Amino acid sequence: MDFPKEPQGEAGAVSPAGTDGARQLREVIRAENVRKTFTLSRKQRKIEKNPSGRKVALDGLSFTAYEGEIYGLLGPNGAGKTTMLRILSTLIRADEGDAFVAGRSVRREPDKVRAAIGFLTSELKLEDFFTPAYLFGFFGRLHGMDEGALARRREELFARFGIDRFAEVKVGDLSTGMKQKVSIAVSIIHDPPVIIFDEPTNGLDVLTARVVTDFLLEEKARGKSIVLSTHIFSLVEKLCDRVGVIIAGRMAAEGTLAEVSGGRPLEDAFFDLYKRTVAGE
Numbered sequence: 001m002d003f004p005k006e007p008q009g010e011a012g013a014v015s016p017a018g019t020d021g022a023r024q025l026r027e028v029i030r031a032e033n034v035r036k037t038f039t040l041s042r043k044q045r046k047i048e049k050n051p052s053g054r055k056v057a058l059d060g061l062s063f064t065a066y067e068g069e070i071y072g073l074l075g076p077n078g079a080g081k082t083t084m085l086r087i088l089s090t091l092i093r094a095d096e097g098d099a100f101v102a103g104r105s106v107r108r109e110p111d112k113v114r115a116a117i118g119f120l121t122s123e124l125k126l127e128d129f130f131t132p133a134y135l136f137g138f139f140g141r142l143h144g145m146d147e148g149a150l151a152r153r154r155e156e157l158f159a160r161f162g163i164d165r166f167a168e169v170k171v172g173d174l175s176t177g178m179k180q181k182v183s184i185a186v187s188i189i190h191d192p193p194v195i196i197f198d199e200p201t202n203g204l205d206v207l208t209a210r211v212v213t214d215f216l217l218e219e220k221a222r223g224k225s226i227v228l229s230t231h232i233f234s235l236v237e238k239l240c241d242r243v244g245v246i247i248a249g250r251m252a253a254e255g256t257l258a259e260v261s262g263g264r265p266l267e268d269a270f271f272d273l274y275k276r277t278v279a280g281e
Ligand SMILES: Nc1ncnc2c1ncn2[C@@H]1O[C@H](COP(=O)(O)OP(=O)(O)O)[C@@H](O)[C@H]1O
Pocket: 038, 039, 040, 044, 055, 056, 057, 075, 076, 077, 078, 079, 080, 081, 082, 083, 084
């Protein structure tokens, strides 16, 4: 991967001492004290019973993900997961703090960050009117791919996800599962080194969810670095090397899966943390 030569701040590029034995991990994503407050609309104020009109979504969130690993941001609804991933993907800006992808600042080098990541979120809907073939061409050219590379990538990904038969079917006529597979294929069309998926299995049937989890494990085996968000404990246990537990916009615990769960089911460890965090407020 294309890492810049300059030092990456005090955290450096190497993993915490000793936690991975001889394996030296390079950091690929780092969020540093990220803060984000939203101003609520009048309607949102009522729904959220929040007369102040301000909602702190991220309250100084920091975390580090390492190259070649799957990192899971785990937390309940409203914890701030999507907000953090949108900041990492340069879709929105943090109020304070910064985040780095492969050493590039989302504030100062958003173009470099965008080239390095494939981002998937349920908020980004594919336009119903277009076909997978059309969307693939459109987004491939947007990434500056030449026609030969685009054709090869299309063949590979359409075969991988069984999109071939539906290449000329409008997105609006596809099943939810096939839509998700098309969304994934489009999001990684440029074969980025870093994959950022927001709740990648939400709303999917078990078969499609399995395709997604298999795909993420395959990409990891190919050396990709992955950050995903989820509220599903079993997904973290199945996929993630490292986990950050996010509660109310703050990191409640972070470490390897074993460190965070302490040898217990992750769900039990989470609820202990949750009780402590909420009681401590
Ligand atoms: N655009 C927005 N305007 C107002 N509030 C928002 C906006 N986006 C997120 N929020 C609020 O910020 C908090 C965190 O949201 P989000 O990052 O979507 O959490 P998660 O993905 O963990 O469920 C929630 O209270 C949510 O309602």
